[in-house]
Amino acid sequence: MIAELGLAALWLAAALAVLQMVSGAFALKGAEGAPNSLAIFARPAAVVQALLAVLAFFLLLWAFAITDLSIKLVATNSHSMKPMLYKLTGTWGNHEGSMLLWVGVLALSGGLLAAFERRLPERTMGATLAVQGFVGLGFYAFLLLSSNPFERLPVPAIEGVGLNPLLQDIGLAIHPPTLYAGYVGLSVAFSLAMGALLTNQVNPSFARVLRPWVLGAWVLLTFGITAGSYWAYYELGWGGWWFWDPVENASFMPWLAATALMHSVSVLAARDALRTWTIMLGVLAFSMSMLGTFLVRSGVLTSVHAFAVDPERGSFILALLGLYIGGAFTIFALRAGAVAEGKRFSATSREGALVFNNVMLSAILAIVLLGTLYPLLTEAFDVRVSVGPPYFNPASAIFAVPMFLVMAVGPLLRWKEDKPARIQFEVALVAAVLIAVISLVTILGDYPFLPVLGLGLALALGVGALLPLRGRKLSRVPVATYGMVLAHFGVAVSLFGMACEGAFTQERLAAIAPGGTEQVGDFAVKLESVTPVAGPNWTAIEARIAVSRDGGEPVILSPQARNFWSPAQATSESALLTRWDGQLYAVIGNQAEDGRWQIRVWWKPFVTFIWYGGLLIALGGVLAIVGRVRVDVKRRKAADMGDERRADIEALDAAAPVPAE
Amino acid sequence: MNRAIIAFLLALLAIPLAAQDTMPPAPYAYNQLDDPALEAQASELMLTLRCLKCQSQSIADSDAPMAGDMRHQVRSRILAGESPEEIRSWLVARYGDYVSYNPTISATTWPLFAIPVLMIVLVAGVLLRRLGKRRDAAEDAA
Numbered sequence: 082m083i084a085e086l087g088l089a090a091l092w093l094a095a096a097l098a099v100l101q102m103v104s105g106a107f108a109l110k111g112a113e114g115a116p117n118s119l120a121i122f123a124r125p126a127a128v129v130q131a132l133l134a135v136l137a138f139f140l141l142l143w144a145f146a147i148t149d150l151s152i153k154l155v156a157t158n159s160h161s162m163k164p165m166l167y168k169l170t171g172t173w174g175n176h177e178g179s180m181l182l183w184v185g186v187l188a189l190s191g192g193l194l195a196a197f198e199r200r201l202p203e204r205t206m207g208a209t210l211a212v213q214g215f216v217g218l219g220f221y222a223f224l225l226l227s228s229n230p231f232e233r234l235p236v237p238a239i240e241g242v243g244l245n246p247l248l249q250d251i252g253l254a255i256h257p258p259t260l261y262a263g264y265v266g267l268s269v270a271f272s273l274a275m276g277a278l279l280t281n282q283v284n285p286s287f288a289r290v291l292r293p294w295v296l297g298a299w300v301l302l303t304f305g306i307t308a309g310s311y312w313a314y315y316e317l318g319w320g321g322w323w324f325w326d327p328v329e330n331a332s333f334m335p336w337l338a339a340t341a342l343m344h345s346v347s348v349l350a351a352r353d354a355l356r357t358w359t360i361m362l363g364v365l366a367f368s369m370s371m372l373g374t375f376l377v378r379s380g381v382l383t384s385v386h387a388f389a390v391d392p393e394r395g396s397f398i399l400a401l402l403g404l405y406i407g408g409a410f411t412i413f414a415l416r417a418g419a420v421a422e423g424k425r426f427s428a429t430s431r432e433g434a435l436v437f438n439n440v441m442l443s444a445i446l447a448i449v450l451l452g453t454l455y456p457l458l459t460e461a462f463d464v465r466v467s468v469g470p471p472y473f474n475p476a477s478a479i480f481a482v483p484m485f486l487v488m489a490v491g492p493l494l495r496w497k498e499d500k501p502a503r504i505q506f507e508v509a510l511v512a513a514v515l516i517a518v519i520s521l522v523t524i525l526g527d528y529p530f531l532p533v534l535g536l537g538l539a540l541a542l543g544v545g546a547l548l549p550l551r552g553r554k555l556s557r558v559p560v561a562t563y564g565m566v567l568a569h570f571g572v573a574v575s576l577f578g579m580a581c582e583g584a585f586t587q588e589r590l591a592a593i594a595p596g597g598t599e600q601v602g603d604f605a606v607k608l609e610s611v612t613p614v615a616g617p618n619w620t621a622i623e624a625r626i627a628v629s630r631d632g633g634e635p636v637i638l639s640p641q642a643r644n645f646w647s648p649a650q651a652t653s654e655s656a657l658l659t660r661w662d663g664q665l666y667a668v669i670g671n672q673a674e675d676g677r678w679q680i681r682v683w684w685k686p687f688v689t690f691i692w693y694g695g696l697l698i699a700l701g702g703v704l705a706i707v708g709r710v711r712v713d714v715k716r717r718k719a720a721d722m723g724d725e726r727r728a729d730i731e732a733l734d735a736a737a738p739v740p741a742e
Numbered sequence: 743m744n745r746a747i748i749a750f751l752l753a754l755l756a757i758p759l760a761a762q763d764t765m766p767p768a769p770y771a772y773n774q775l776d777d778p779a780l781e782a783q784a785s786e787l788m789l790t791l792r793c794l795k796c797q798s799q800s801i802a803d804s805d806a807p808m809a810g811d812m813r814h815q816v817r818s819r820i821l822a823g824e825s826p827e828e829i830r831s832w833l834v835a836r837y838g839d840y841v842s843y844n845p846t847i848s849a850t851t852w853p854l855f856a857i858p859v860l861m862i863v864l865v866a867g868v869l870l871r872r873l874g875k876r877r878d879a880a881e882d883a884a
Contacts, residue, residue: 317799317803318805319799319802319803319804319805321799321800321803324798324799324800324803325798326797326798326799327798328798382797383797427873428873433873436869436872436873437869437873440865440868440869440872441865444861444862444865447857447861448858448861451853451854451857451858452854455853455854459850464839464850465838465839465840466839466840466845466850466851466854467792467839467840467841467842467843467845468843468845468854469790469792469798469800469843469844470789470790470800470843471790471843471844472843472844472845472854476858479858479862480865588774588785589774590772590773590774591773591774592772592773651805653805670772670805671767671772679772681772
């Protein structure tokens, strides 16, 4: 029954998406103030559709929880012996389930928008919901026609195949759902941008409606990427935290676009400038989300040729991609001329700095896009090229370095127009920190160029990020400003971690017998013993490694080499020793013929700052949302009270002339 | 006679094949070079070579046996005095461009370098148009 209910819910939701689309489109026909009588269905359709899609997702979750092996998806991706947590997270650890999660979040965000957003003019709202319904419809069709998660097996399986052991980790519970919520939250930004463009409502009040969605999606993306990076770091067992892998790039590109969009929206809300630019970024951000979905979900990454042999799913998403992105940019090209230019500003103004960095973010996005798609393109012509860190790092640095420099001082500039001389002290301070750090590190040792540059930029940016608070009464600074300061500071922290990891990591790979000791950095690493252990669905060998820093009290680390039996696969579980100034990363490998064990140990100074920084950035975003929403609510309350008072006075006035004889 | 030679040659071919499954990892697959300077060279190079059996990992990030063999190749060749770029070209000659994460300008990769240059020009153009003109407008207005 579960599977049939879920499938029915999905079909109904798809039907409601059609209703939402058509009804929303009718809103465009009505004049403002006299809504079209067919337009009233859009909001309820969106809300009910959200409930149905979420219901479908929970039904699949339930099927995984009870390991219903008559459902094909459960049988091929789950196993009755798996711990409950991984049964549940396994729901989205596969193609169909993750697409259902995607569609569920899409419907949910559309439903939230329809239920709670009352500030937009009805026509704009109708157009927005129509676009949202249209996008939803495409992905319902994809799910129902080519990736049905509720497909039954003719004969129920006796036991499931199990889940890839690398995915059997708490990371799977956190990383994909947040990332998907971020991806799909951008769909609302896309729909709102299209709605405003179609009804010519690109103005500050539209920007204030758009802003929380962009901020929210951006916070989730930031958090999702940070969590994913840390997950890869401890799970893959070699200490790498970013590989410029196409799957990672697929999440990084929407983040870059959303970052640019968020800043552009702020300019539009505060200054009524950058109108078309904001709309374009809104379209771009969700386009990148869909492109990411295509890359990850079509199988094109495993091999272009495998994709060409079985192209059903891939070409479906590709067609959707063409339809939505092509359609959006066509409308943009047709309508952008009608959107008035917006307020002007000089180059040395806060808007000027924001435009500069928006362009830099877009350029980095273009580099990542190029490096990700180019190998796929050549592979189609049987030429295999690899594009990796040696390409991405310097190519994106060309644009990232000027961006960080402008970012350090940009927030100090005034809106509209400013004299550079006014902030010359701050600029000099930031430049001094930059030059001092770089020269100091260069004198102290021979380190690679980019990490040293990154170190200088990180400290300069760290100082620059705090400067907007200088000379202000801290209790009177708006919450949203604290959000900005915190997020910018987080970028500095993260950059600092990356640079330190790149420049100062120490590595020790060795074969040692139990009782033997190796030295890495300040740490003496002693292999005490190696013993077999067993878990619910794996067996492993576990090493007891005593680690002591500068001869201090030893700490025991227990890395494992696990062997899962369903599916059969080996993984290394690294053991981490976290200190404030870095992490010791230990892995146990194979046993050599002479009885010694392979161990790998890294001392990575300040590597944790990469993810602390990511968390600070996300927290900054949360503060910005809280600050903006509080101001909005306050303003609305004040307006309501004003209206009430005016209504009271009018009522009194109306009452007064009644003759009182 | 001929048959004996062929059989002998076939047997020679078969030895490595039979040995492959049970062979322990090569000595330098999981062990560092003693000289830190040479090891630094080796690890810098290994980070830019693709593990051909994995999805988007360098040979310095992989447990695959083939990545281990390639690490051994890199370290032992560095020890024998070859330069990292010589080793890279040897690997590229053997496995194709695909093995190197560091694309060089060639007939098939030039867009990877031309497009960023174009982008710099484009970015400069956009910035001049958006920011340069504003200043003129402001001056006109003033």
